[in-house]
Amino acid sequence: MPMSWLGYSWKVFVVLFMGGWYLFAGVPALAQGVGNSKLQGAHGDRSAFPKTCRACHRGMSMKISGEEAVCLQCHGDSQDRQLMISRGYLRSTRGGAVVDIDDQLRKPYNHPVLSVRGVHQGLETLPEEVSNAARHSECVDCHEPHVVEKDRPFRGISGRRIGNFMADIDKEYELCYKCHSSSANLPSRATNKHAEFKTTNPSFHPVEGEGRSQYVISLKEPYNEREDTPGDISVITCGSCHGNDDPNGPRGPHGSSYAGLLVQNYEMEDLRPESPYAYALCYNCHDRASILGNESFSYHALHILGNPATNELGTSCFVCHDAHGSTKYQHLIRFDEDVVSPNEDDKLEYRATGVASRHGSCLLNCHDVEHNPKSY
Ligand code: HEC
Ligand code: HEC
Numbered sequence: 001m002p003m004s005w006l007g008y009s010w011k012v013f014v015v016l017f018m019g020g021w022y023l024f025a026g027v028p029a030l031a032q033g034v035g036n037s038k039l040q041g042a043h044g045d046r047s048a049f050p051k052t053c054r055a056c057h058r059g060m061s062m063k064i065s066g067e068e069a070v071c072l073q074c075h076g077d078s079q080d081r082q083l084m085i086s087r088g089y090l091r092s093t094r095g096g097a098v099v100d101i102d103d104q105l106r107k108p109y110n111h112p113v114l115s116v117r118g119v120h121q122g123l124e125t126l127p128e129e130v131s132n133a134a135r136h137s138e139c140v141d142c143h144e145p146h147v148v149e150k151d152r153p154f155r156g157i158s159g160r161r162i163g164n165f166m167a168d169i170d171k172e173y174e175l176c177y178k179c180h181s182s183s184a185n186l187p188s189r190a191t192n193k194h195a196e197f198k199t200t201n202p203s204f205h206p207v208e209g210e211g212r213s214q215y216v217i218s219l220k221e222p223y224n225e226r227e228d229t230p231g232d233i234s235v236i237t238c239g240s241c242h243g244n245d246d247p248n249g250p251r252g253p254h255g256s257s258y259a260g261l262l263v264q265n266y267e268m269e270d271l272r273p274e275s276p277y278a279y280a281l282c283y284n285c286h287d288r289a290s291i292l293g294n295e296s297f298s299y300h301a302l303h304i305l306g307n308p309a310t311n312e313l314g315t316s317c318f319v320c321h322d323a324h325g326s327t328k329y330q331h332l333i334r335f336d337e338d339v340v341s342p343n344e345d346d347k348l349e350y351r352a353t354g355v356a357s358r359h360g361s362c363l364l365n366c367h368d369v370e371h372n373p374k375s376y
């Protein structure tokens, strides 16, 4: 593939020139020669960027850091973008197509692009291997500005490990795994997402591959267990659940007003009134009427709605299900141990009875109700 060849020669170029960045000062020549071929895709279009490399690399040495400021000159508010147009770095006719990412990053749940400074290193290796390294995410960790394309936003990002070799990533989840899988510096409550999505797990949402379940009765169109007819969606992405809360705004996991950086609201606490809004994320793909109609788990309604007669409130899907996958049980069962505790025999366990039998039992204690076991 020509791209991997280019990627390779690019690295050689970097190795040769990184040591003496001042050489880059003489780069206008390079920019017109070898350099120009390095700049492709969205930012390589000369009719939009009259000054090519200098749209981002400026100053005497043209040295550049991977911090966001350089990107936000165009991908920030329209005033800054106007300035770039008046200075001749961006053609005015193209200004309108550029989306404001700064705005997204200021939402309450976001990737810490604006808040973390000076941690990203050019040519760093991720997943991080040093356990006390600071966590970070910069635009250039997720987008390679020299080759990025409109519908291939992570084109050119390396990070897919094949033995000892790092290849360019292909799938979105491979990008996420650079920081959310085996990183030695994961926050204490965070989990390894690859471990949860592995297709060898007893259950998982179908991100790395099609799911394990033959019949998920609540699934809404166009979602389907298998891709039977064209248009069926049997594999979803991290972006199906994580991203902008505004479906008309810029795509991507930059920021959301919903906790968990989710595209829709999802309440994770115990003792909550149920509503279409409370679990909107799940009801996007799973029919609310089916869940509350006990079509799969015969006690769904009892747990989710609570008991109106006694004014007891219900509980979140989160108390029983993991939205990613379960390394132990079928049906994405993973108990929230802040709410659920072991029963008097010290057991905290789920036992499914075969595959898709819609029978099983739970051994646990919850709201002082012993399950030793309770079966359905
Ligand atoms: C859209 C902005 C943008 C444009 C246009 C751009 N660069 Fe870069 N370049 C960057 C950023 C940001 C970095 C720092 C990447 C990092 O720290 O990970 C960088 C880094 C580099 C590096 C260091 C190696 C690396 O990848 O970290 C070289 C060499 C380079 N650019 C060459 C060029 C040349 C030559 C051009 C013009 C042909 C150009 N760049 C155009 C944004 C840009
Ligand atoms: C000089 C202005 C300018 C700068 C600086 C700039 N961009 Fe862009 N960027 C653009 C334009 C113009 C497009 C193409 C928009 C279009 O036509 O849809 C684009 C496209 C993109 C895209 C592809 C998605 C899309 O909507 O086309 C990504 C991702 C992106 N830029 C990221 C970055 C990152 C990361 C940086 C900083 C390293 C950066 N940009 C710096 C102007 C800029």
Ligand code: HEC
Pocket: 109, 110, 111, 112, 126, 135, 136, 137, 138, 141, 142, 172, 173, 175, 176, 177, 178, 179, 180, 187, 190, 238, 239, 242, 253, 259, 260, 261
């Ligand atoms: C370069 C590293 C990096 C990459 C790549 C990355 N993230 Fe993150 N992500 C972070 C950091 C740092 C945080 C802040 C919390 C932490 O340290 O985990 C974070 C936080 C999050 C959160 C939690 C936000 C919250 O408010 O609870 C979600 C969800 C998330 N990332 C999803 C993704 C997805 C989906 C992808 C792939 C499209 C991705 N991340 C790629 C570094 C990264």
Ligand code: HEC
Pocket: 202, 203, 204, 205, 206, 210, 211, 212, 213, 214, 216, 219, 223, 224, 225, 226, 233, 234, 235, 236, 240, 241, 266, 281, 282, 283, 284, 285, 286, 317, 318, 321, 322, 323, 330, 331, 332
């Ligand atoms: C973007 C669509 C989408 C969203 C959002 C979604 N799901 Fe799913 N879910 C699926 C698909 C597709 C399957 C079928 C996977 C299979 O065939 O094994 C599935 C399967 C399941 C299963 C059955 C797994 C098994 O192995 O039996 C459970 C349980 C589940 N989802 C719970 C949830 C919960 C809880 C939420 C909200 C946090 C949620 N889902 C949100 C698409 C989605």
Ligand code: HEC
Pocket: 173, 176, 177, 180, 189, 190, 191, 193, 197, 205, 207, 236, 237, 238, 239, 240, 241, 242, 260, 262, 266, 268, 281, 322, 323, 324
């Ligand atoms: C079906 C919806 C769904 C999909 C698909 C999904 N997530 Fe999540 N994710 C959630 C929900 C709901 C939460 C909040 C509850 C929790 O923490 O489990 C969450 C929380 C997170 C968090 C913050 C908590 C932590 O453990 O650090 C990260 C990071 C994350 N997801 C990354 C990912 C990545 C990476 C992918 C794709 C490989 C992905 N998610 C796919 C629904 C989803």
Ligand code: HEC
Pocket: 068, 071, 072, 075, 099, 101, 102, 111, 113, 137, 138, 139, 140, 141, 142, 143, 153, 172, 239, 249, 250, 251, 252, 253, 254
């Ligand atoms: C944690 C990873 C991550 C970080 C950090 C990140 N992005 Fe993105 N960005 C994505 C992903 C993933 C998409 C594509 C989402 C999709 O297509 O569904 C995206 C999409 C985009 C788009 C296209 C949006 C559209 O609707 O066309 C632009 C432009 C962009 N990012 C620019 C930036 C800039 C500028 C920064 C830094 C200020 C940045 N991104 C930081 C992951 C990231």
Ligand code: HEC
Pocket: 215, 216, 217, 218, 219, 279, 282, 283, 286, 290, 291, 295, 296, 297, 300, 303, 304, 315, 316, 317, 318, 319, 320, 321, 331, 333, 352, 356, 357, 358, 359, 360
């Ligand atoms: C008290 C624990 C509990 C709670 C709370 C709970 N579930 Fe379940 N759920 C289960 C069990 C157990 C099964 C497995 C049933 C079986 O044997 O097939 C299941 C099965 C499922 C399935 C797979 C079968 C199907 O198509 O319906 C989905 C989807 C699902 N639950 C979604 C949800 C959603 C969405 C919520 C929150 C609105 C939720 N669950 C709340 C225990 C729970």
